[in-house]
Amino acid sequence: MKYKLVRTTKVNKQYKKAPTAEDILADETVKALKEITNDIQDIVFKEIPTSEGIVTIIHSSSLVEKQTLEKSILIPLCDYIHQIHQLATPVDLKDFKGIIEKLVGGHTLMYFQQTHQLLSMDTYSAPTRAITDTATESTVIGPQDAFTESLQTNISLVRRRIRNPMLKNEDRILGTESNFKISILYIDDLVNKENLNKLRQRIDKVHYPIFTDISMLMQAIEDNPLSPFPQYYMSVRPDTISQYLLDGRIIIFMDNSQAAIVCPTSFFEMFTSIEDYYNRWTMASLLRMLRFFGFFLTILITPTYISALTFHPEILPYELLLNIQESRSKVPFPPIFEVLFIELIIEVLREAGSRLPTKVGQTIGIVGGIVIGTAAVEAGLVSNILIVLVAVSALLSFLPPLFLMSNTSRFVRYIFILAAGFFGLFGQMLALAWLFAHLLRIKSLGTPYMTPFIPRKATDLLDSVIRFPIAFTKGRKGISRAQKK
Template sequence: MFKKKIKRTNFISKYDTQEKTIDEVFEKAKKSSDFSSLSPIESNNRLQISFYKTLINIDLFHQSLLPSLMEKIESINKLDDIKRFIPIEGIKISSDGKEVEKSLHEGYVVIQLSEYKQDCVLISLENSRFGKRETNETENEFSVIGPKTGFIEDLSTNLHLLRSELVTSDLIFEEFVVGTRSQTKVVVSYLDGITNPEYVKTVRQRISNLDIDVLFDNTQLEQMISDHTTTPFPLYITTERVDRAVYALIQGHVALISDKSCYVVTGPSNLMDFFSSPEDYYLPWIVASFFKLIRIIGMLFSVFSTPFYVAILTFHFEVVPKDLLGPIVYSRANVPFPPAIEVLFLELTIEFLREAGARLPTKIGQTLGIVGGIVIGQATVEAALTSNILLIIVALSALSSFTTPIYKMSNAVRILRYPFILLAALYGGFGIYIGIILLITHLMRLKSLGNPYMIPLFPYRKGGIINSFSRPPFLFLKKRPSFLRPLTQKMYEPTINRDPEEGLNSE
């Protein structure tokens, strides 16, 4: 009979293992702007009420708990009296700092009497449905597998979603006000003890230096605090998915959440981050790695397919195989335009269809995209304005640009095609070579919160290369990326070492 050989190792952070007093718990919690500690005037400072505003049902607090306390304030002499007077279930008394901290993060209100400072009354006011609505499903970053919860245009709801996922006092929220006329609340979020303080300091400084009338959306804030403003490439990840924002935080990133915006901005980011999808971590690593390579290949195909077509048909006919030369000559026999004009015509047509489909109502836009693409494509080929081979290449190029999970990177890929097409029309393959050198030089100069944009490719980091082009097994994801310089390197410890014959039982 085969026996299971399982070695279990529990990894718990130093902060979670040490004993905590009530005062230490409150001192840590006060670093977050969503933590509130108040003393009603009627209590003459005898009563101290503490809670996270983003985790409790604030209506229940004002309509039920607070009036009941004020009505019986003179009769409260000990903590047990609160349990008798408050018409709410789930009330308990504790002096354990760790239990108090856990209860705070579960949506409890903590009440203290000045005579019993080391004992607390814990009253559950959790708002379990807060932010959990059908309307907060992700729209632009949809995945088949994994959670569908997304951020909405409400700061309290978004902070609640993050606080519910990361149940730790290490999650810090720092609130700023941006906009002299809009007074928009912006929250800088990070994990204390993990995120490098230099990143937090840089974000604080850049937000504090902003001078703007109205902040409409978080994507504006991203551009205003960007290291470089003259680049088509996004320097920060913009996401509407809660799981993606949480993963960025535990990696050691800084997250920016602003009121009236359903997008969270995380950084520092590098180029390869934009080709990773949250769904990669919900699929087997072999499948996820294949899909990630498909995205990278799709990006390269989208940028270089039409420029190579122009360069080959304008300057380098000799590289075309003999079997393919006949169909190309036949398809272009009646086309009056040079390859560059032919390509630009089709590329701009695709852009017109894409923009029209995005601006029209959903049902009309979908119909226009399908019918317009078929009709215009067929008509241009029959009118000899373009070749059918180029039509196929441009269609595949447009499809390839959509494989990028982040919409802003998809836009950058679309724009890159045009300078490469012009260089290919002027100088052929040599022009494409010049364009690649200029592109790589530009990417190497970019930074995100002071971090090189091309890392771990340049500067080269051996440990990050595998993560850039594939999704390794979880066994190799136990450490945070070293190039983020996190204060805590270890992310988790694998709990079991599997025997190859584990699970096989024979008598």
């Protein structure tokens, strides 16, 4: 477009005054910006003649679209410059780091050379991904939209569902090098202030150069970072996050990250899906029990196979024992090595399939599993009964809605396998005792991880492993310690 040229030969008397210390500081700030961004090709300095003299426009071409720049900055500067003074924000010249953060965060800086005034306006308009459905938390019933990598889009998806003026959000900058923005969401008249202050303190203590995903922040603010269990729930569904907000929880979003963190969270909520509330209570309870008990089955099936064949064959029926011995007649390895071998093969197939393109990965997973399993049985490396047990155990590990809990079950299963291989059922019971003791010791934002069973709250038990009808589960859960019950 063509910009309107304005004569600036007649300068008002206010521009002829001697430069003040603040004017000199403004000039030095702009010079320092030019020096520090000299090698950054997408930082643009452009001078525009206006009715108030020459104005230097400073912006990032990769974060600000041309259409947004023209509509918000260039046209008002040439025709409606008073709007710029009304809408733009004066910059604190003493905070040079803050000026740099604004520039690399999508703000446009305007330096009025005659008045030595530096203004800033948020013009961030980088390309973002469209709102689509989710591949990790898909449901048959209910909304199908999911969060994107845009912080503003994610917050808007939540505000569309919770039209409450008490829904607050606090923005913070994380990453000593990356300067990523996060936003803490909560409903002010519901959230527990102690939990909120504790979370703020933990986030303020985080010092890490770069956060490429919110899962890294989750590990940095956990109560027990050495535990294999995730201590916060993560979701990419706006309806799930909205429900937790209305329960009095605290939500964390991060720019350039799709998921959101729920604080605090209990162990039993790791097996809860938002679709449970869309289904009838009978089917929802059945699915919850399947996920919950499936977690313990997946860590006990193959270790029990090892214990029975190595130390306790008397626990098996005689006919089943004969079938297993016949199946293992050609296998030269002890049961523990047999199980570890096939478990590692499953892990390799799963990891290779996740790294390959979708269609190729599915083919490799199916064909590889069939070919390798059949060849391993015929070669006498493993028994065909073990193939069935490992396949069932692998399927059970994917029942939890939270993928991090699926990874946890796979890790814990190896502990039980080693315990069963060395000590049999006695080792399994020791491992199970360690598991329960560890779960009882974990806390999520200072709240016991095994809530509502320990400490017990009778009303919360109506929406735990079994989901009672909606009429019985109207109250907010005790784990949130909300101001309103």
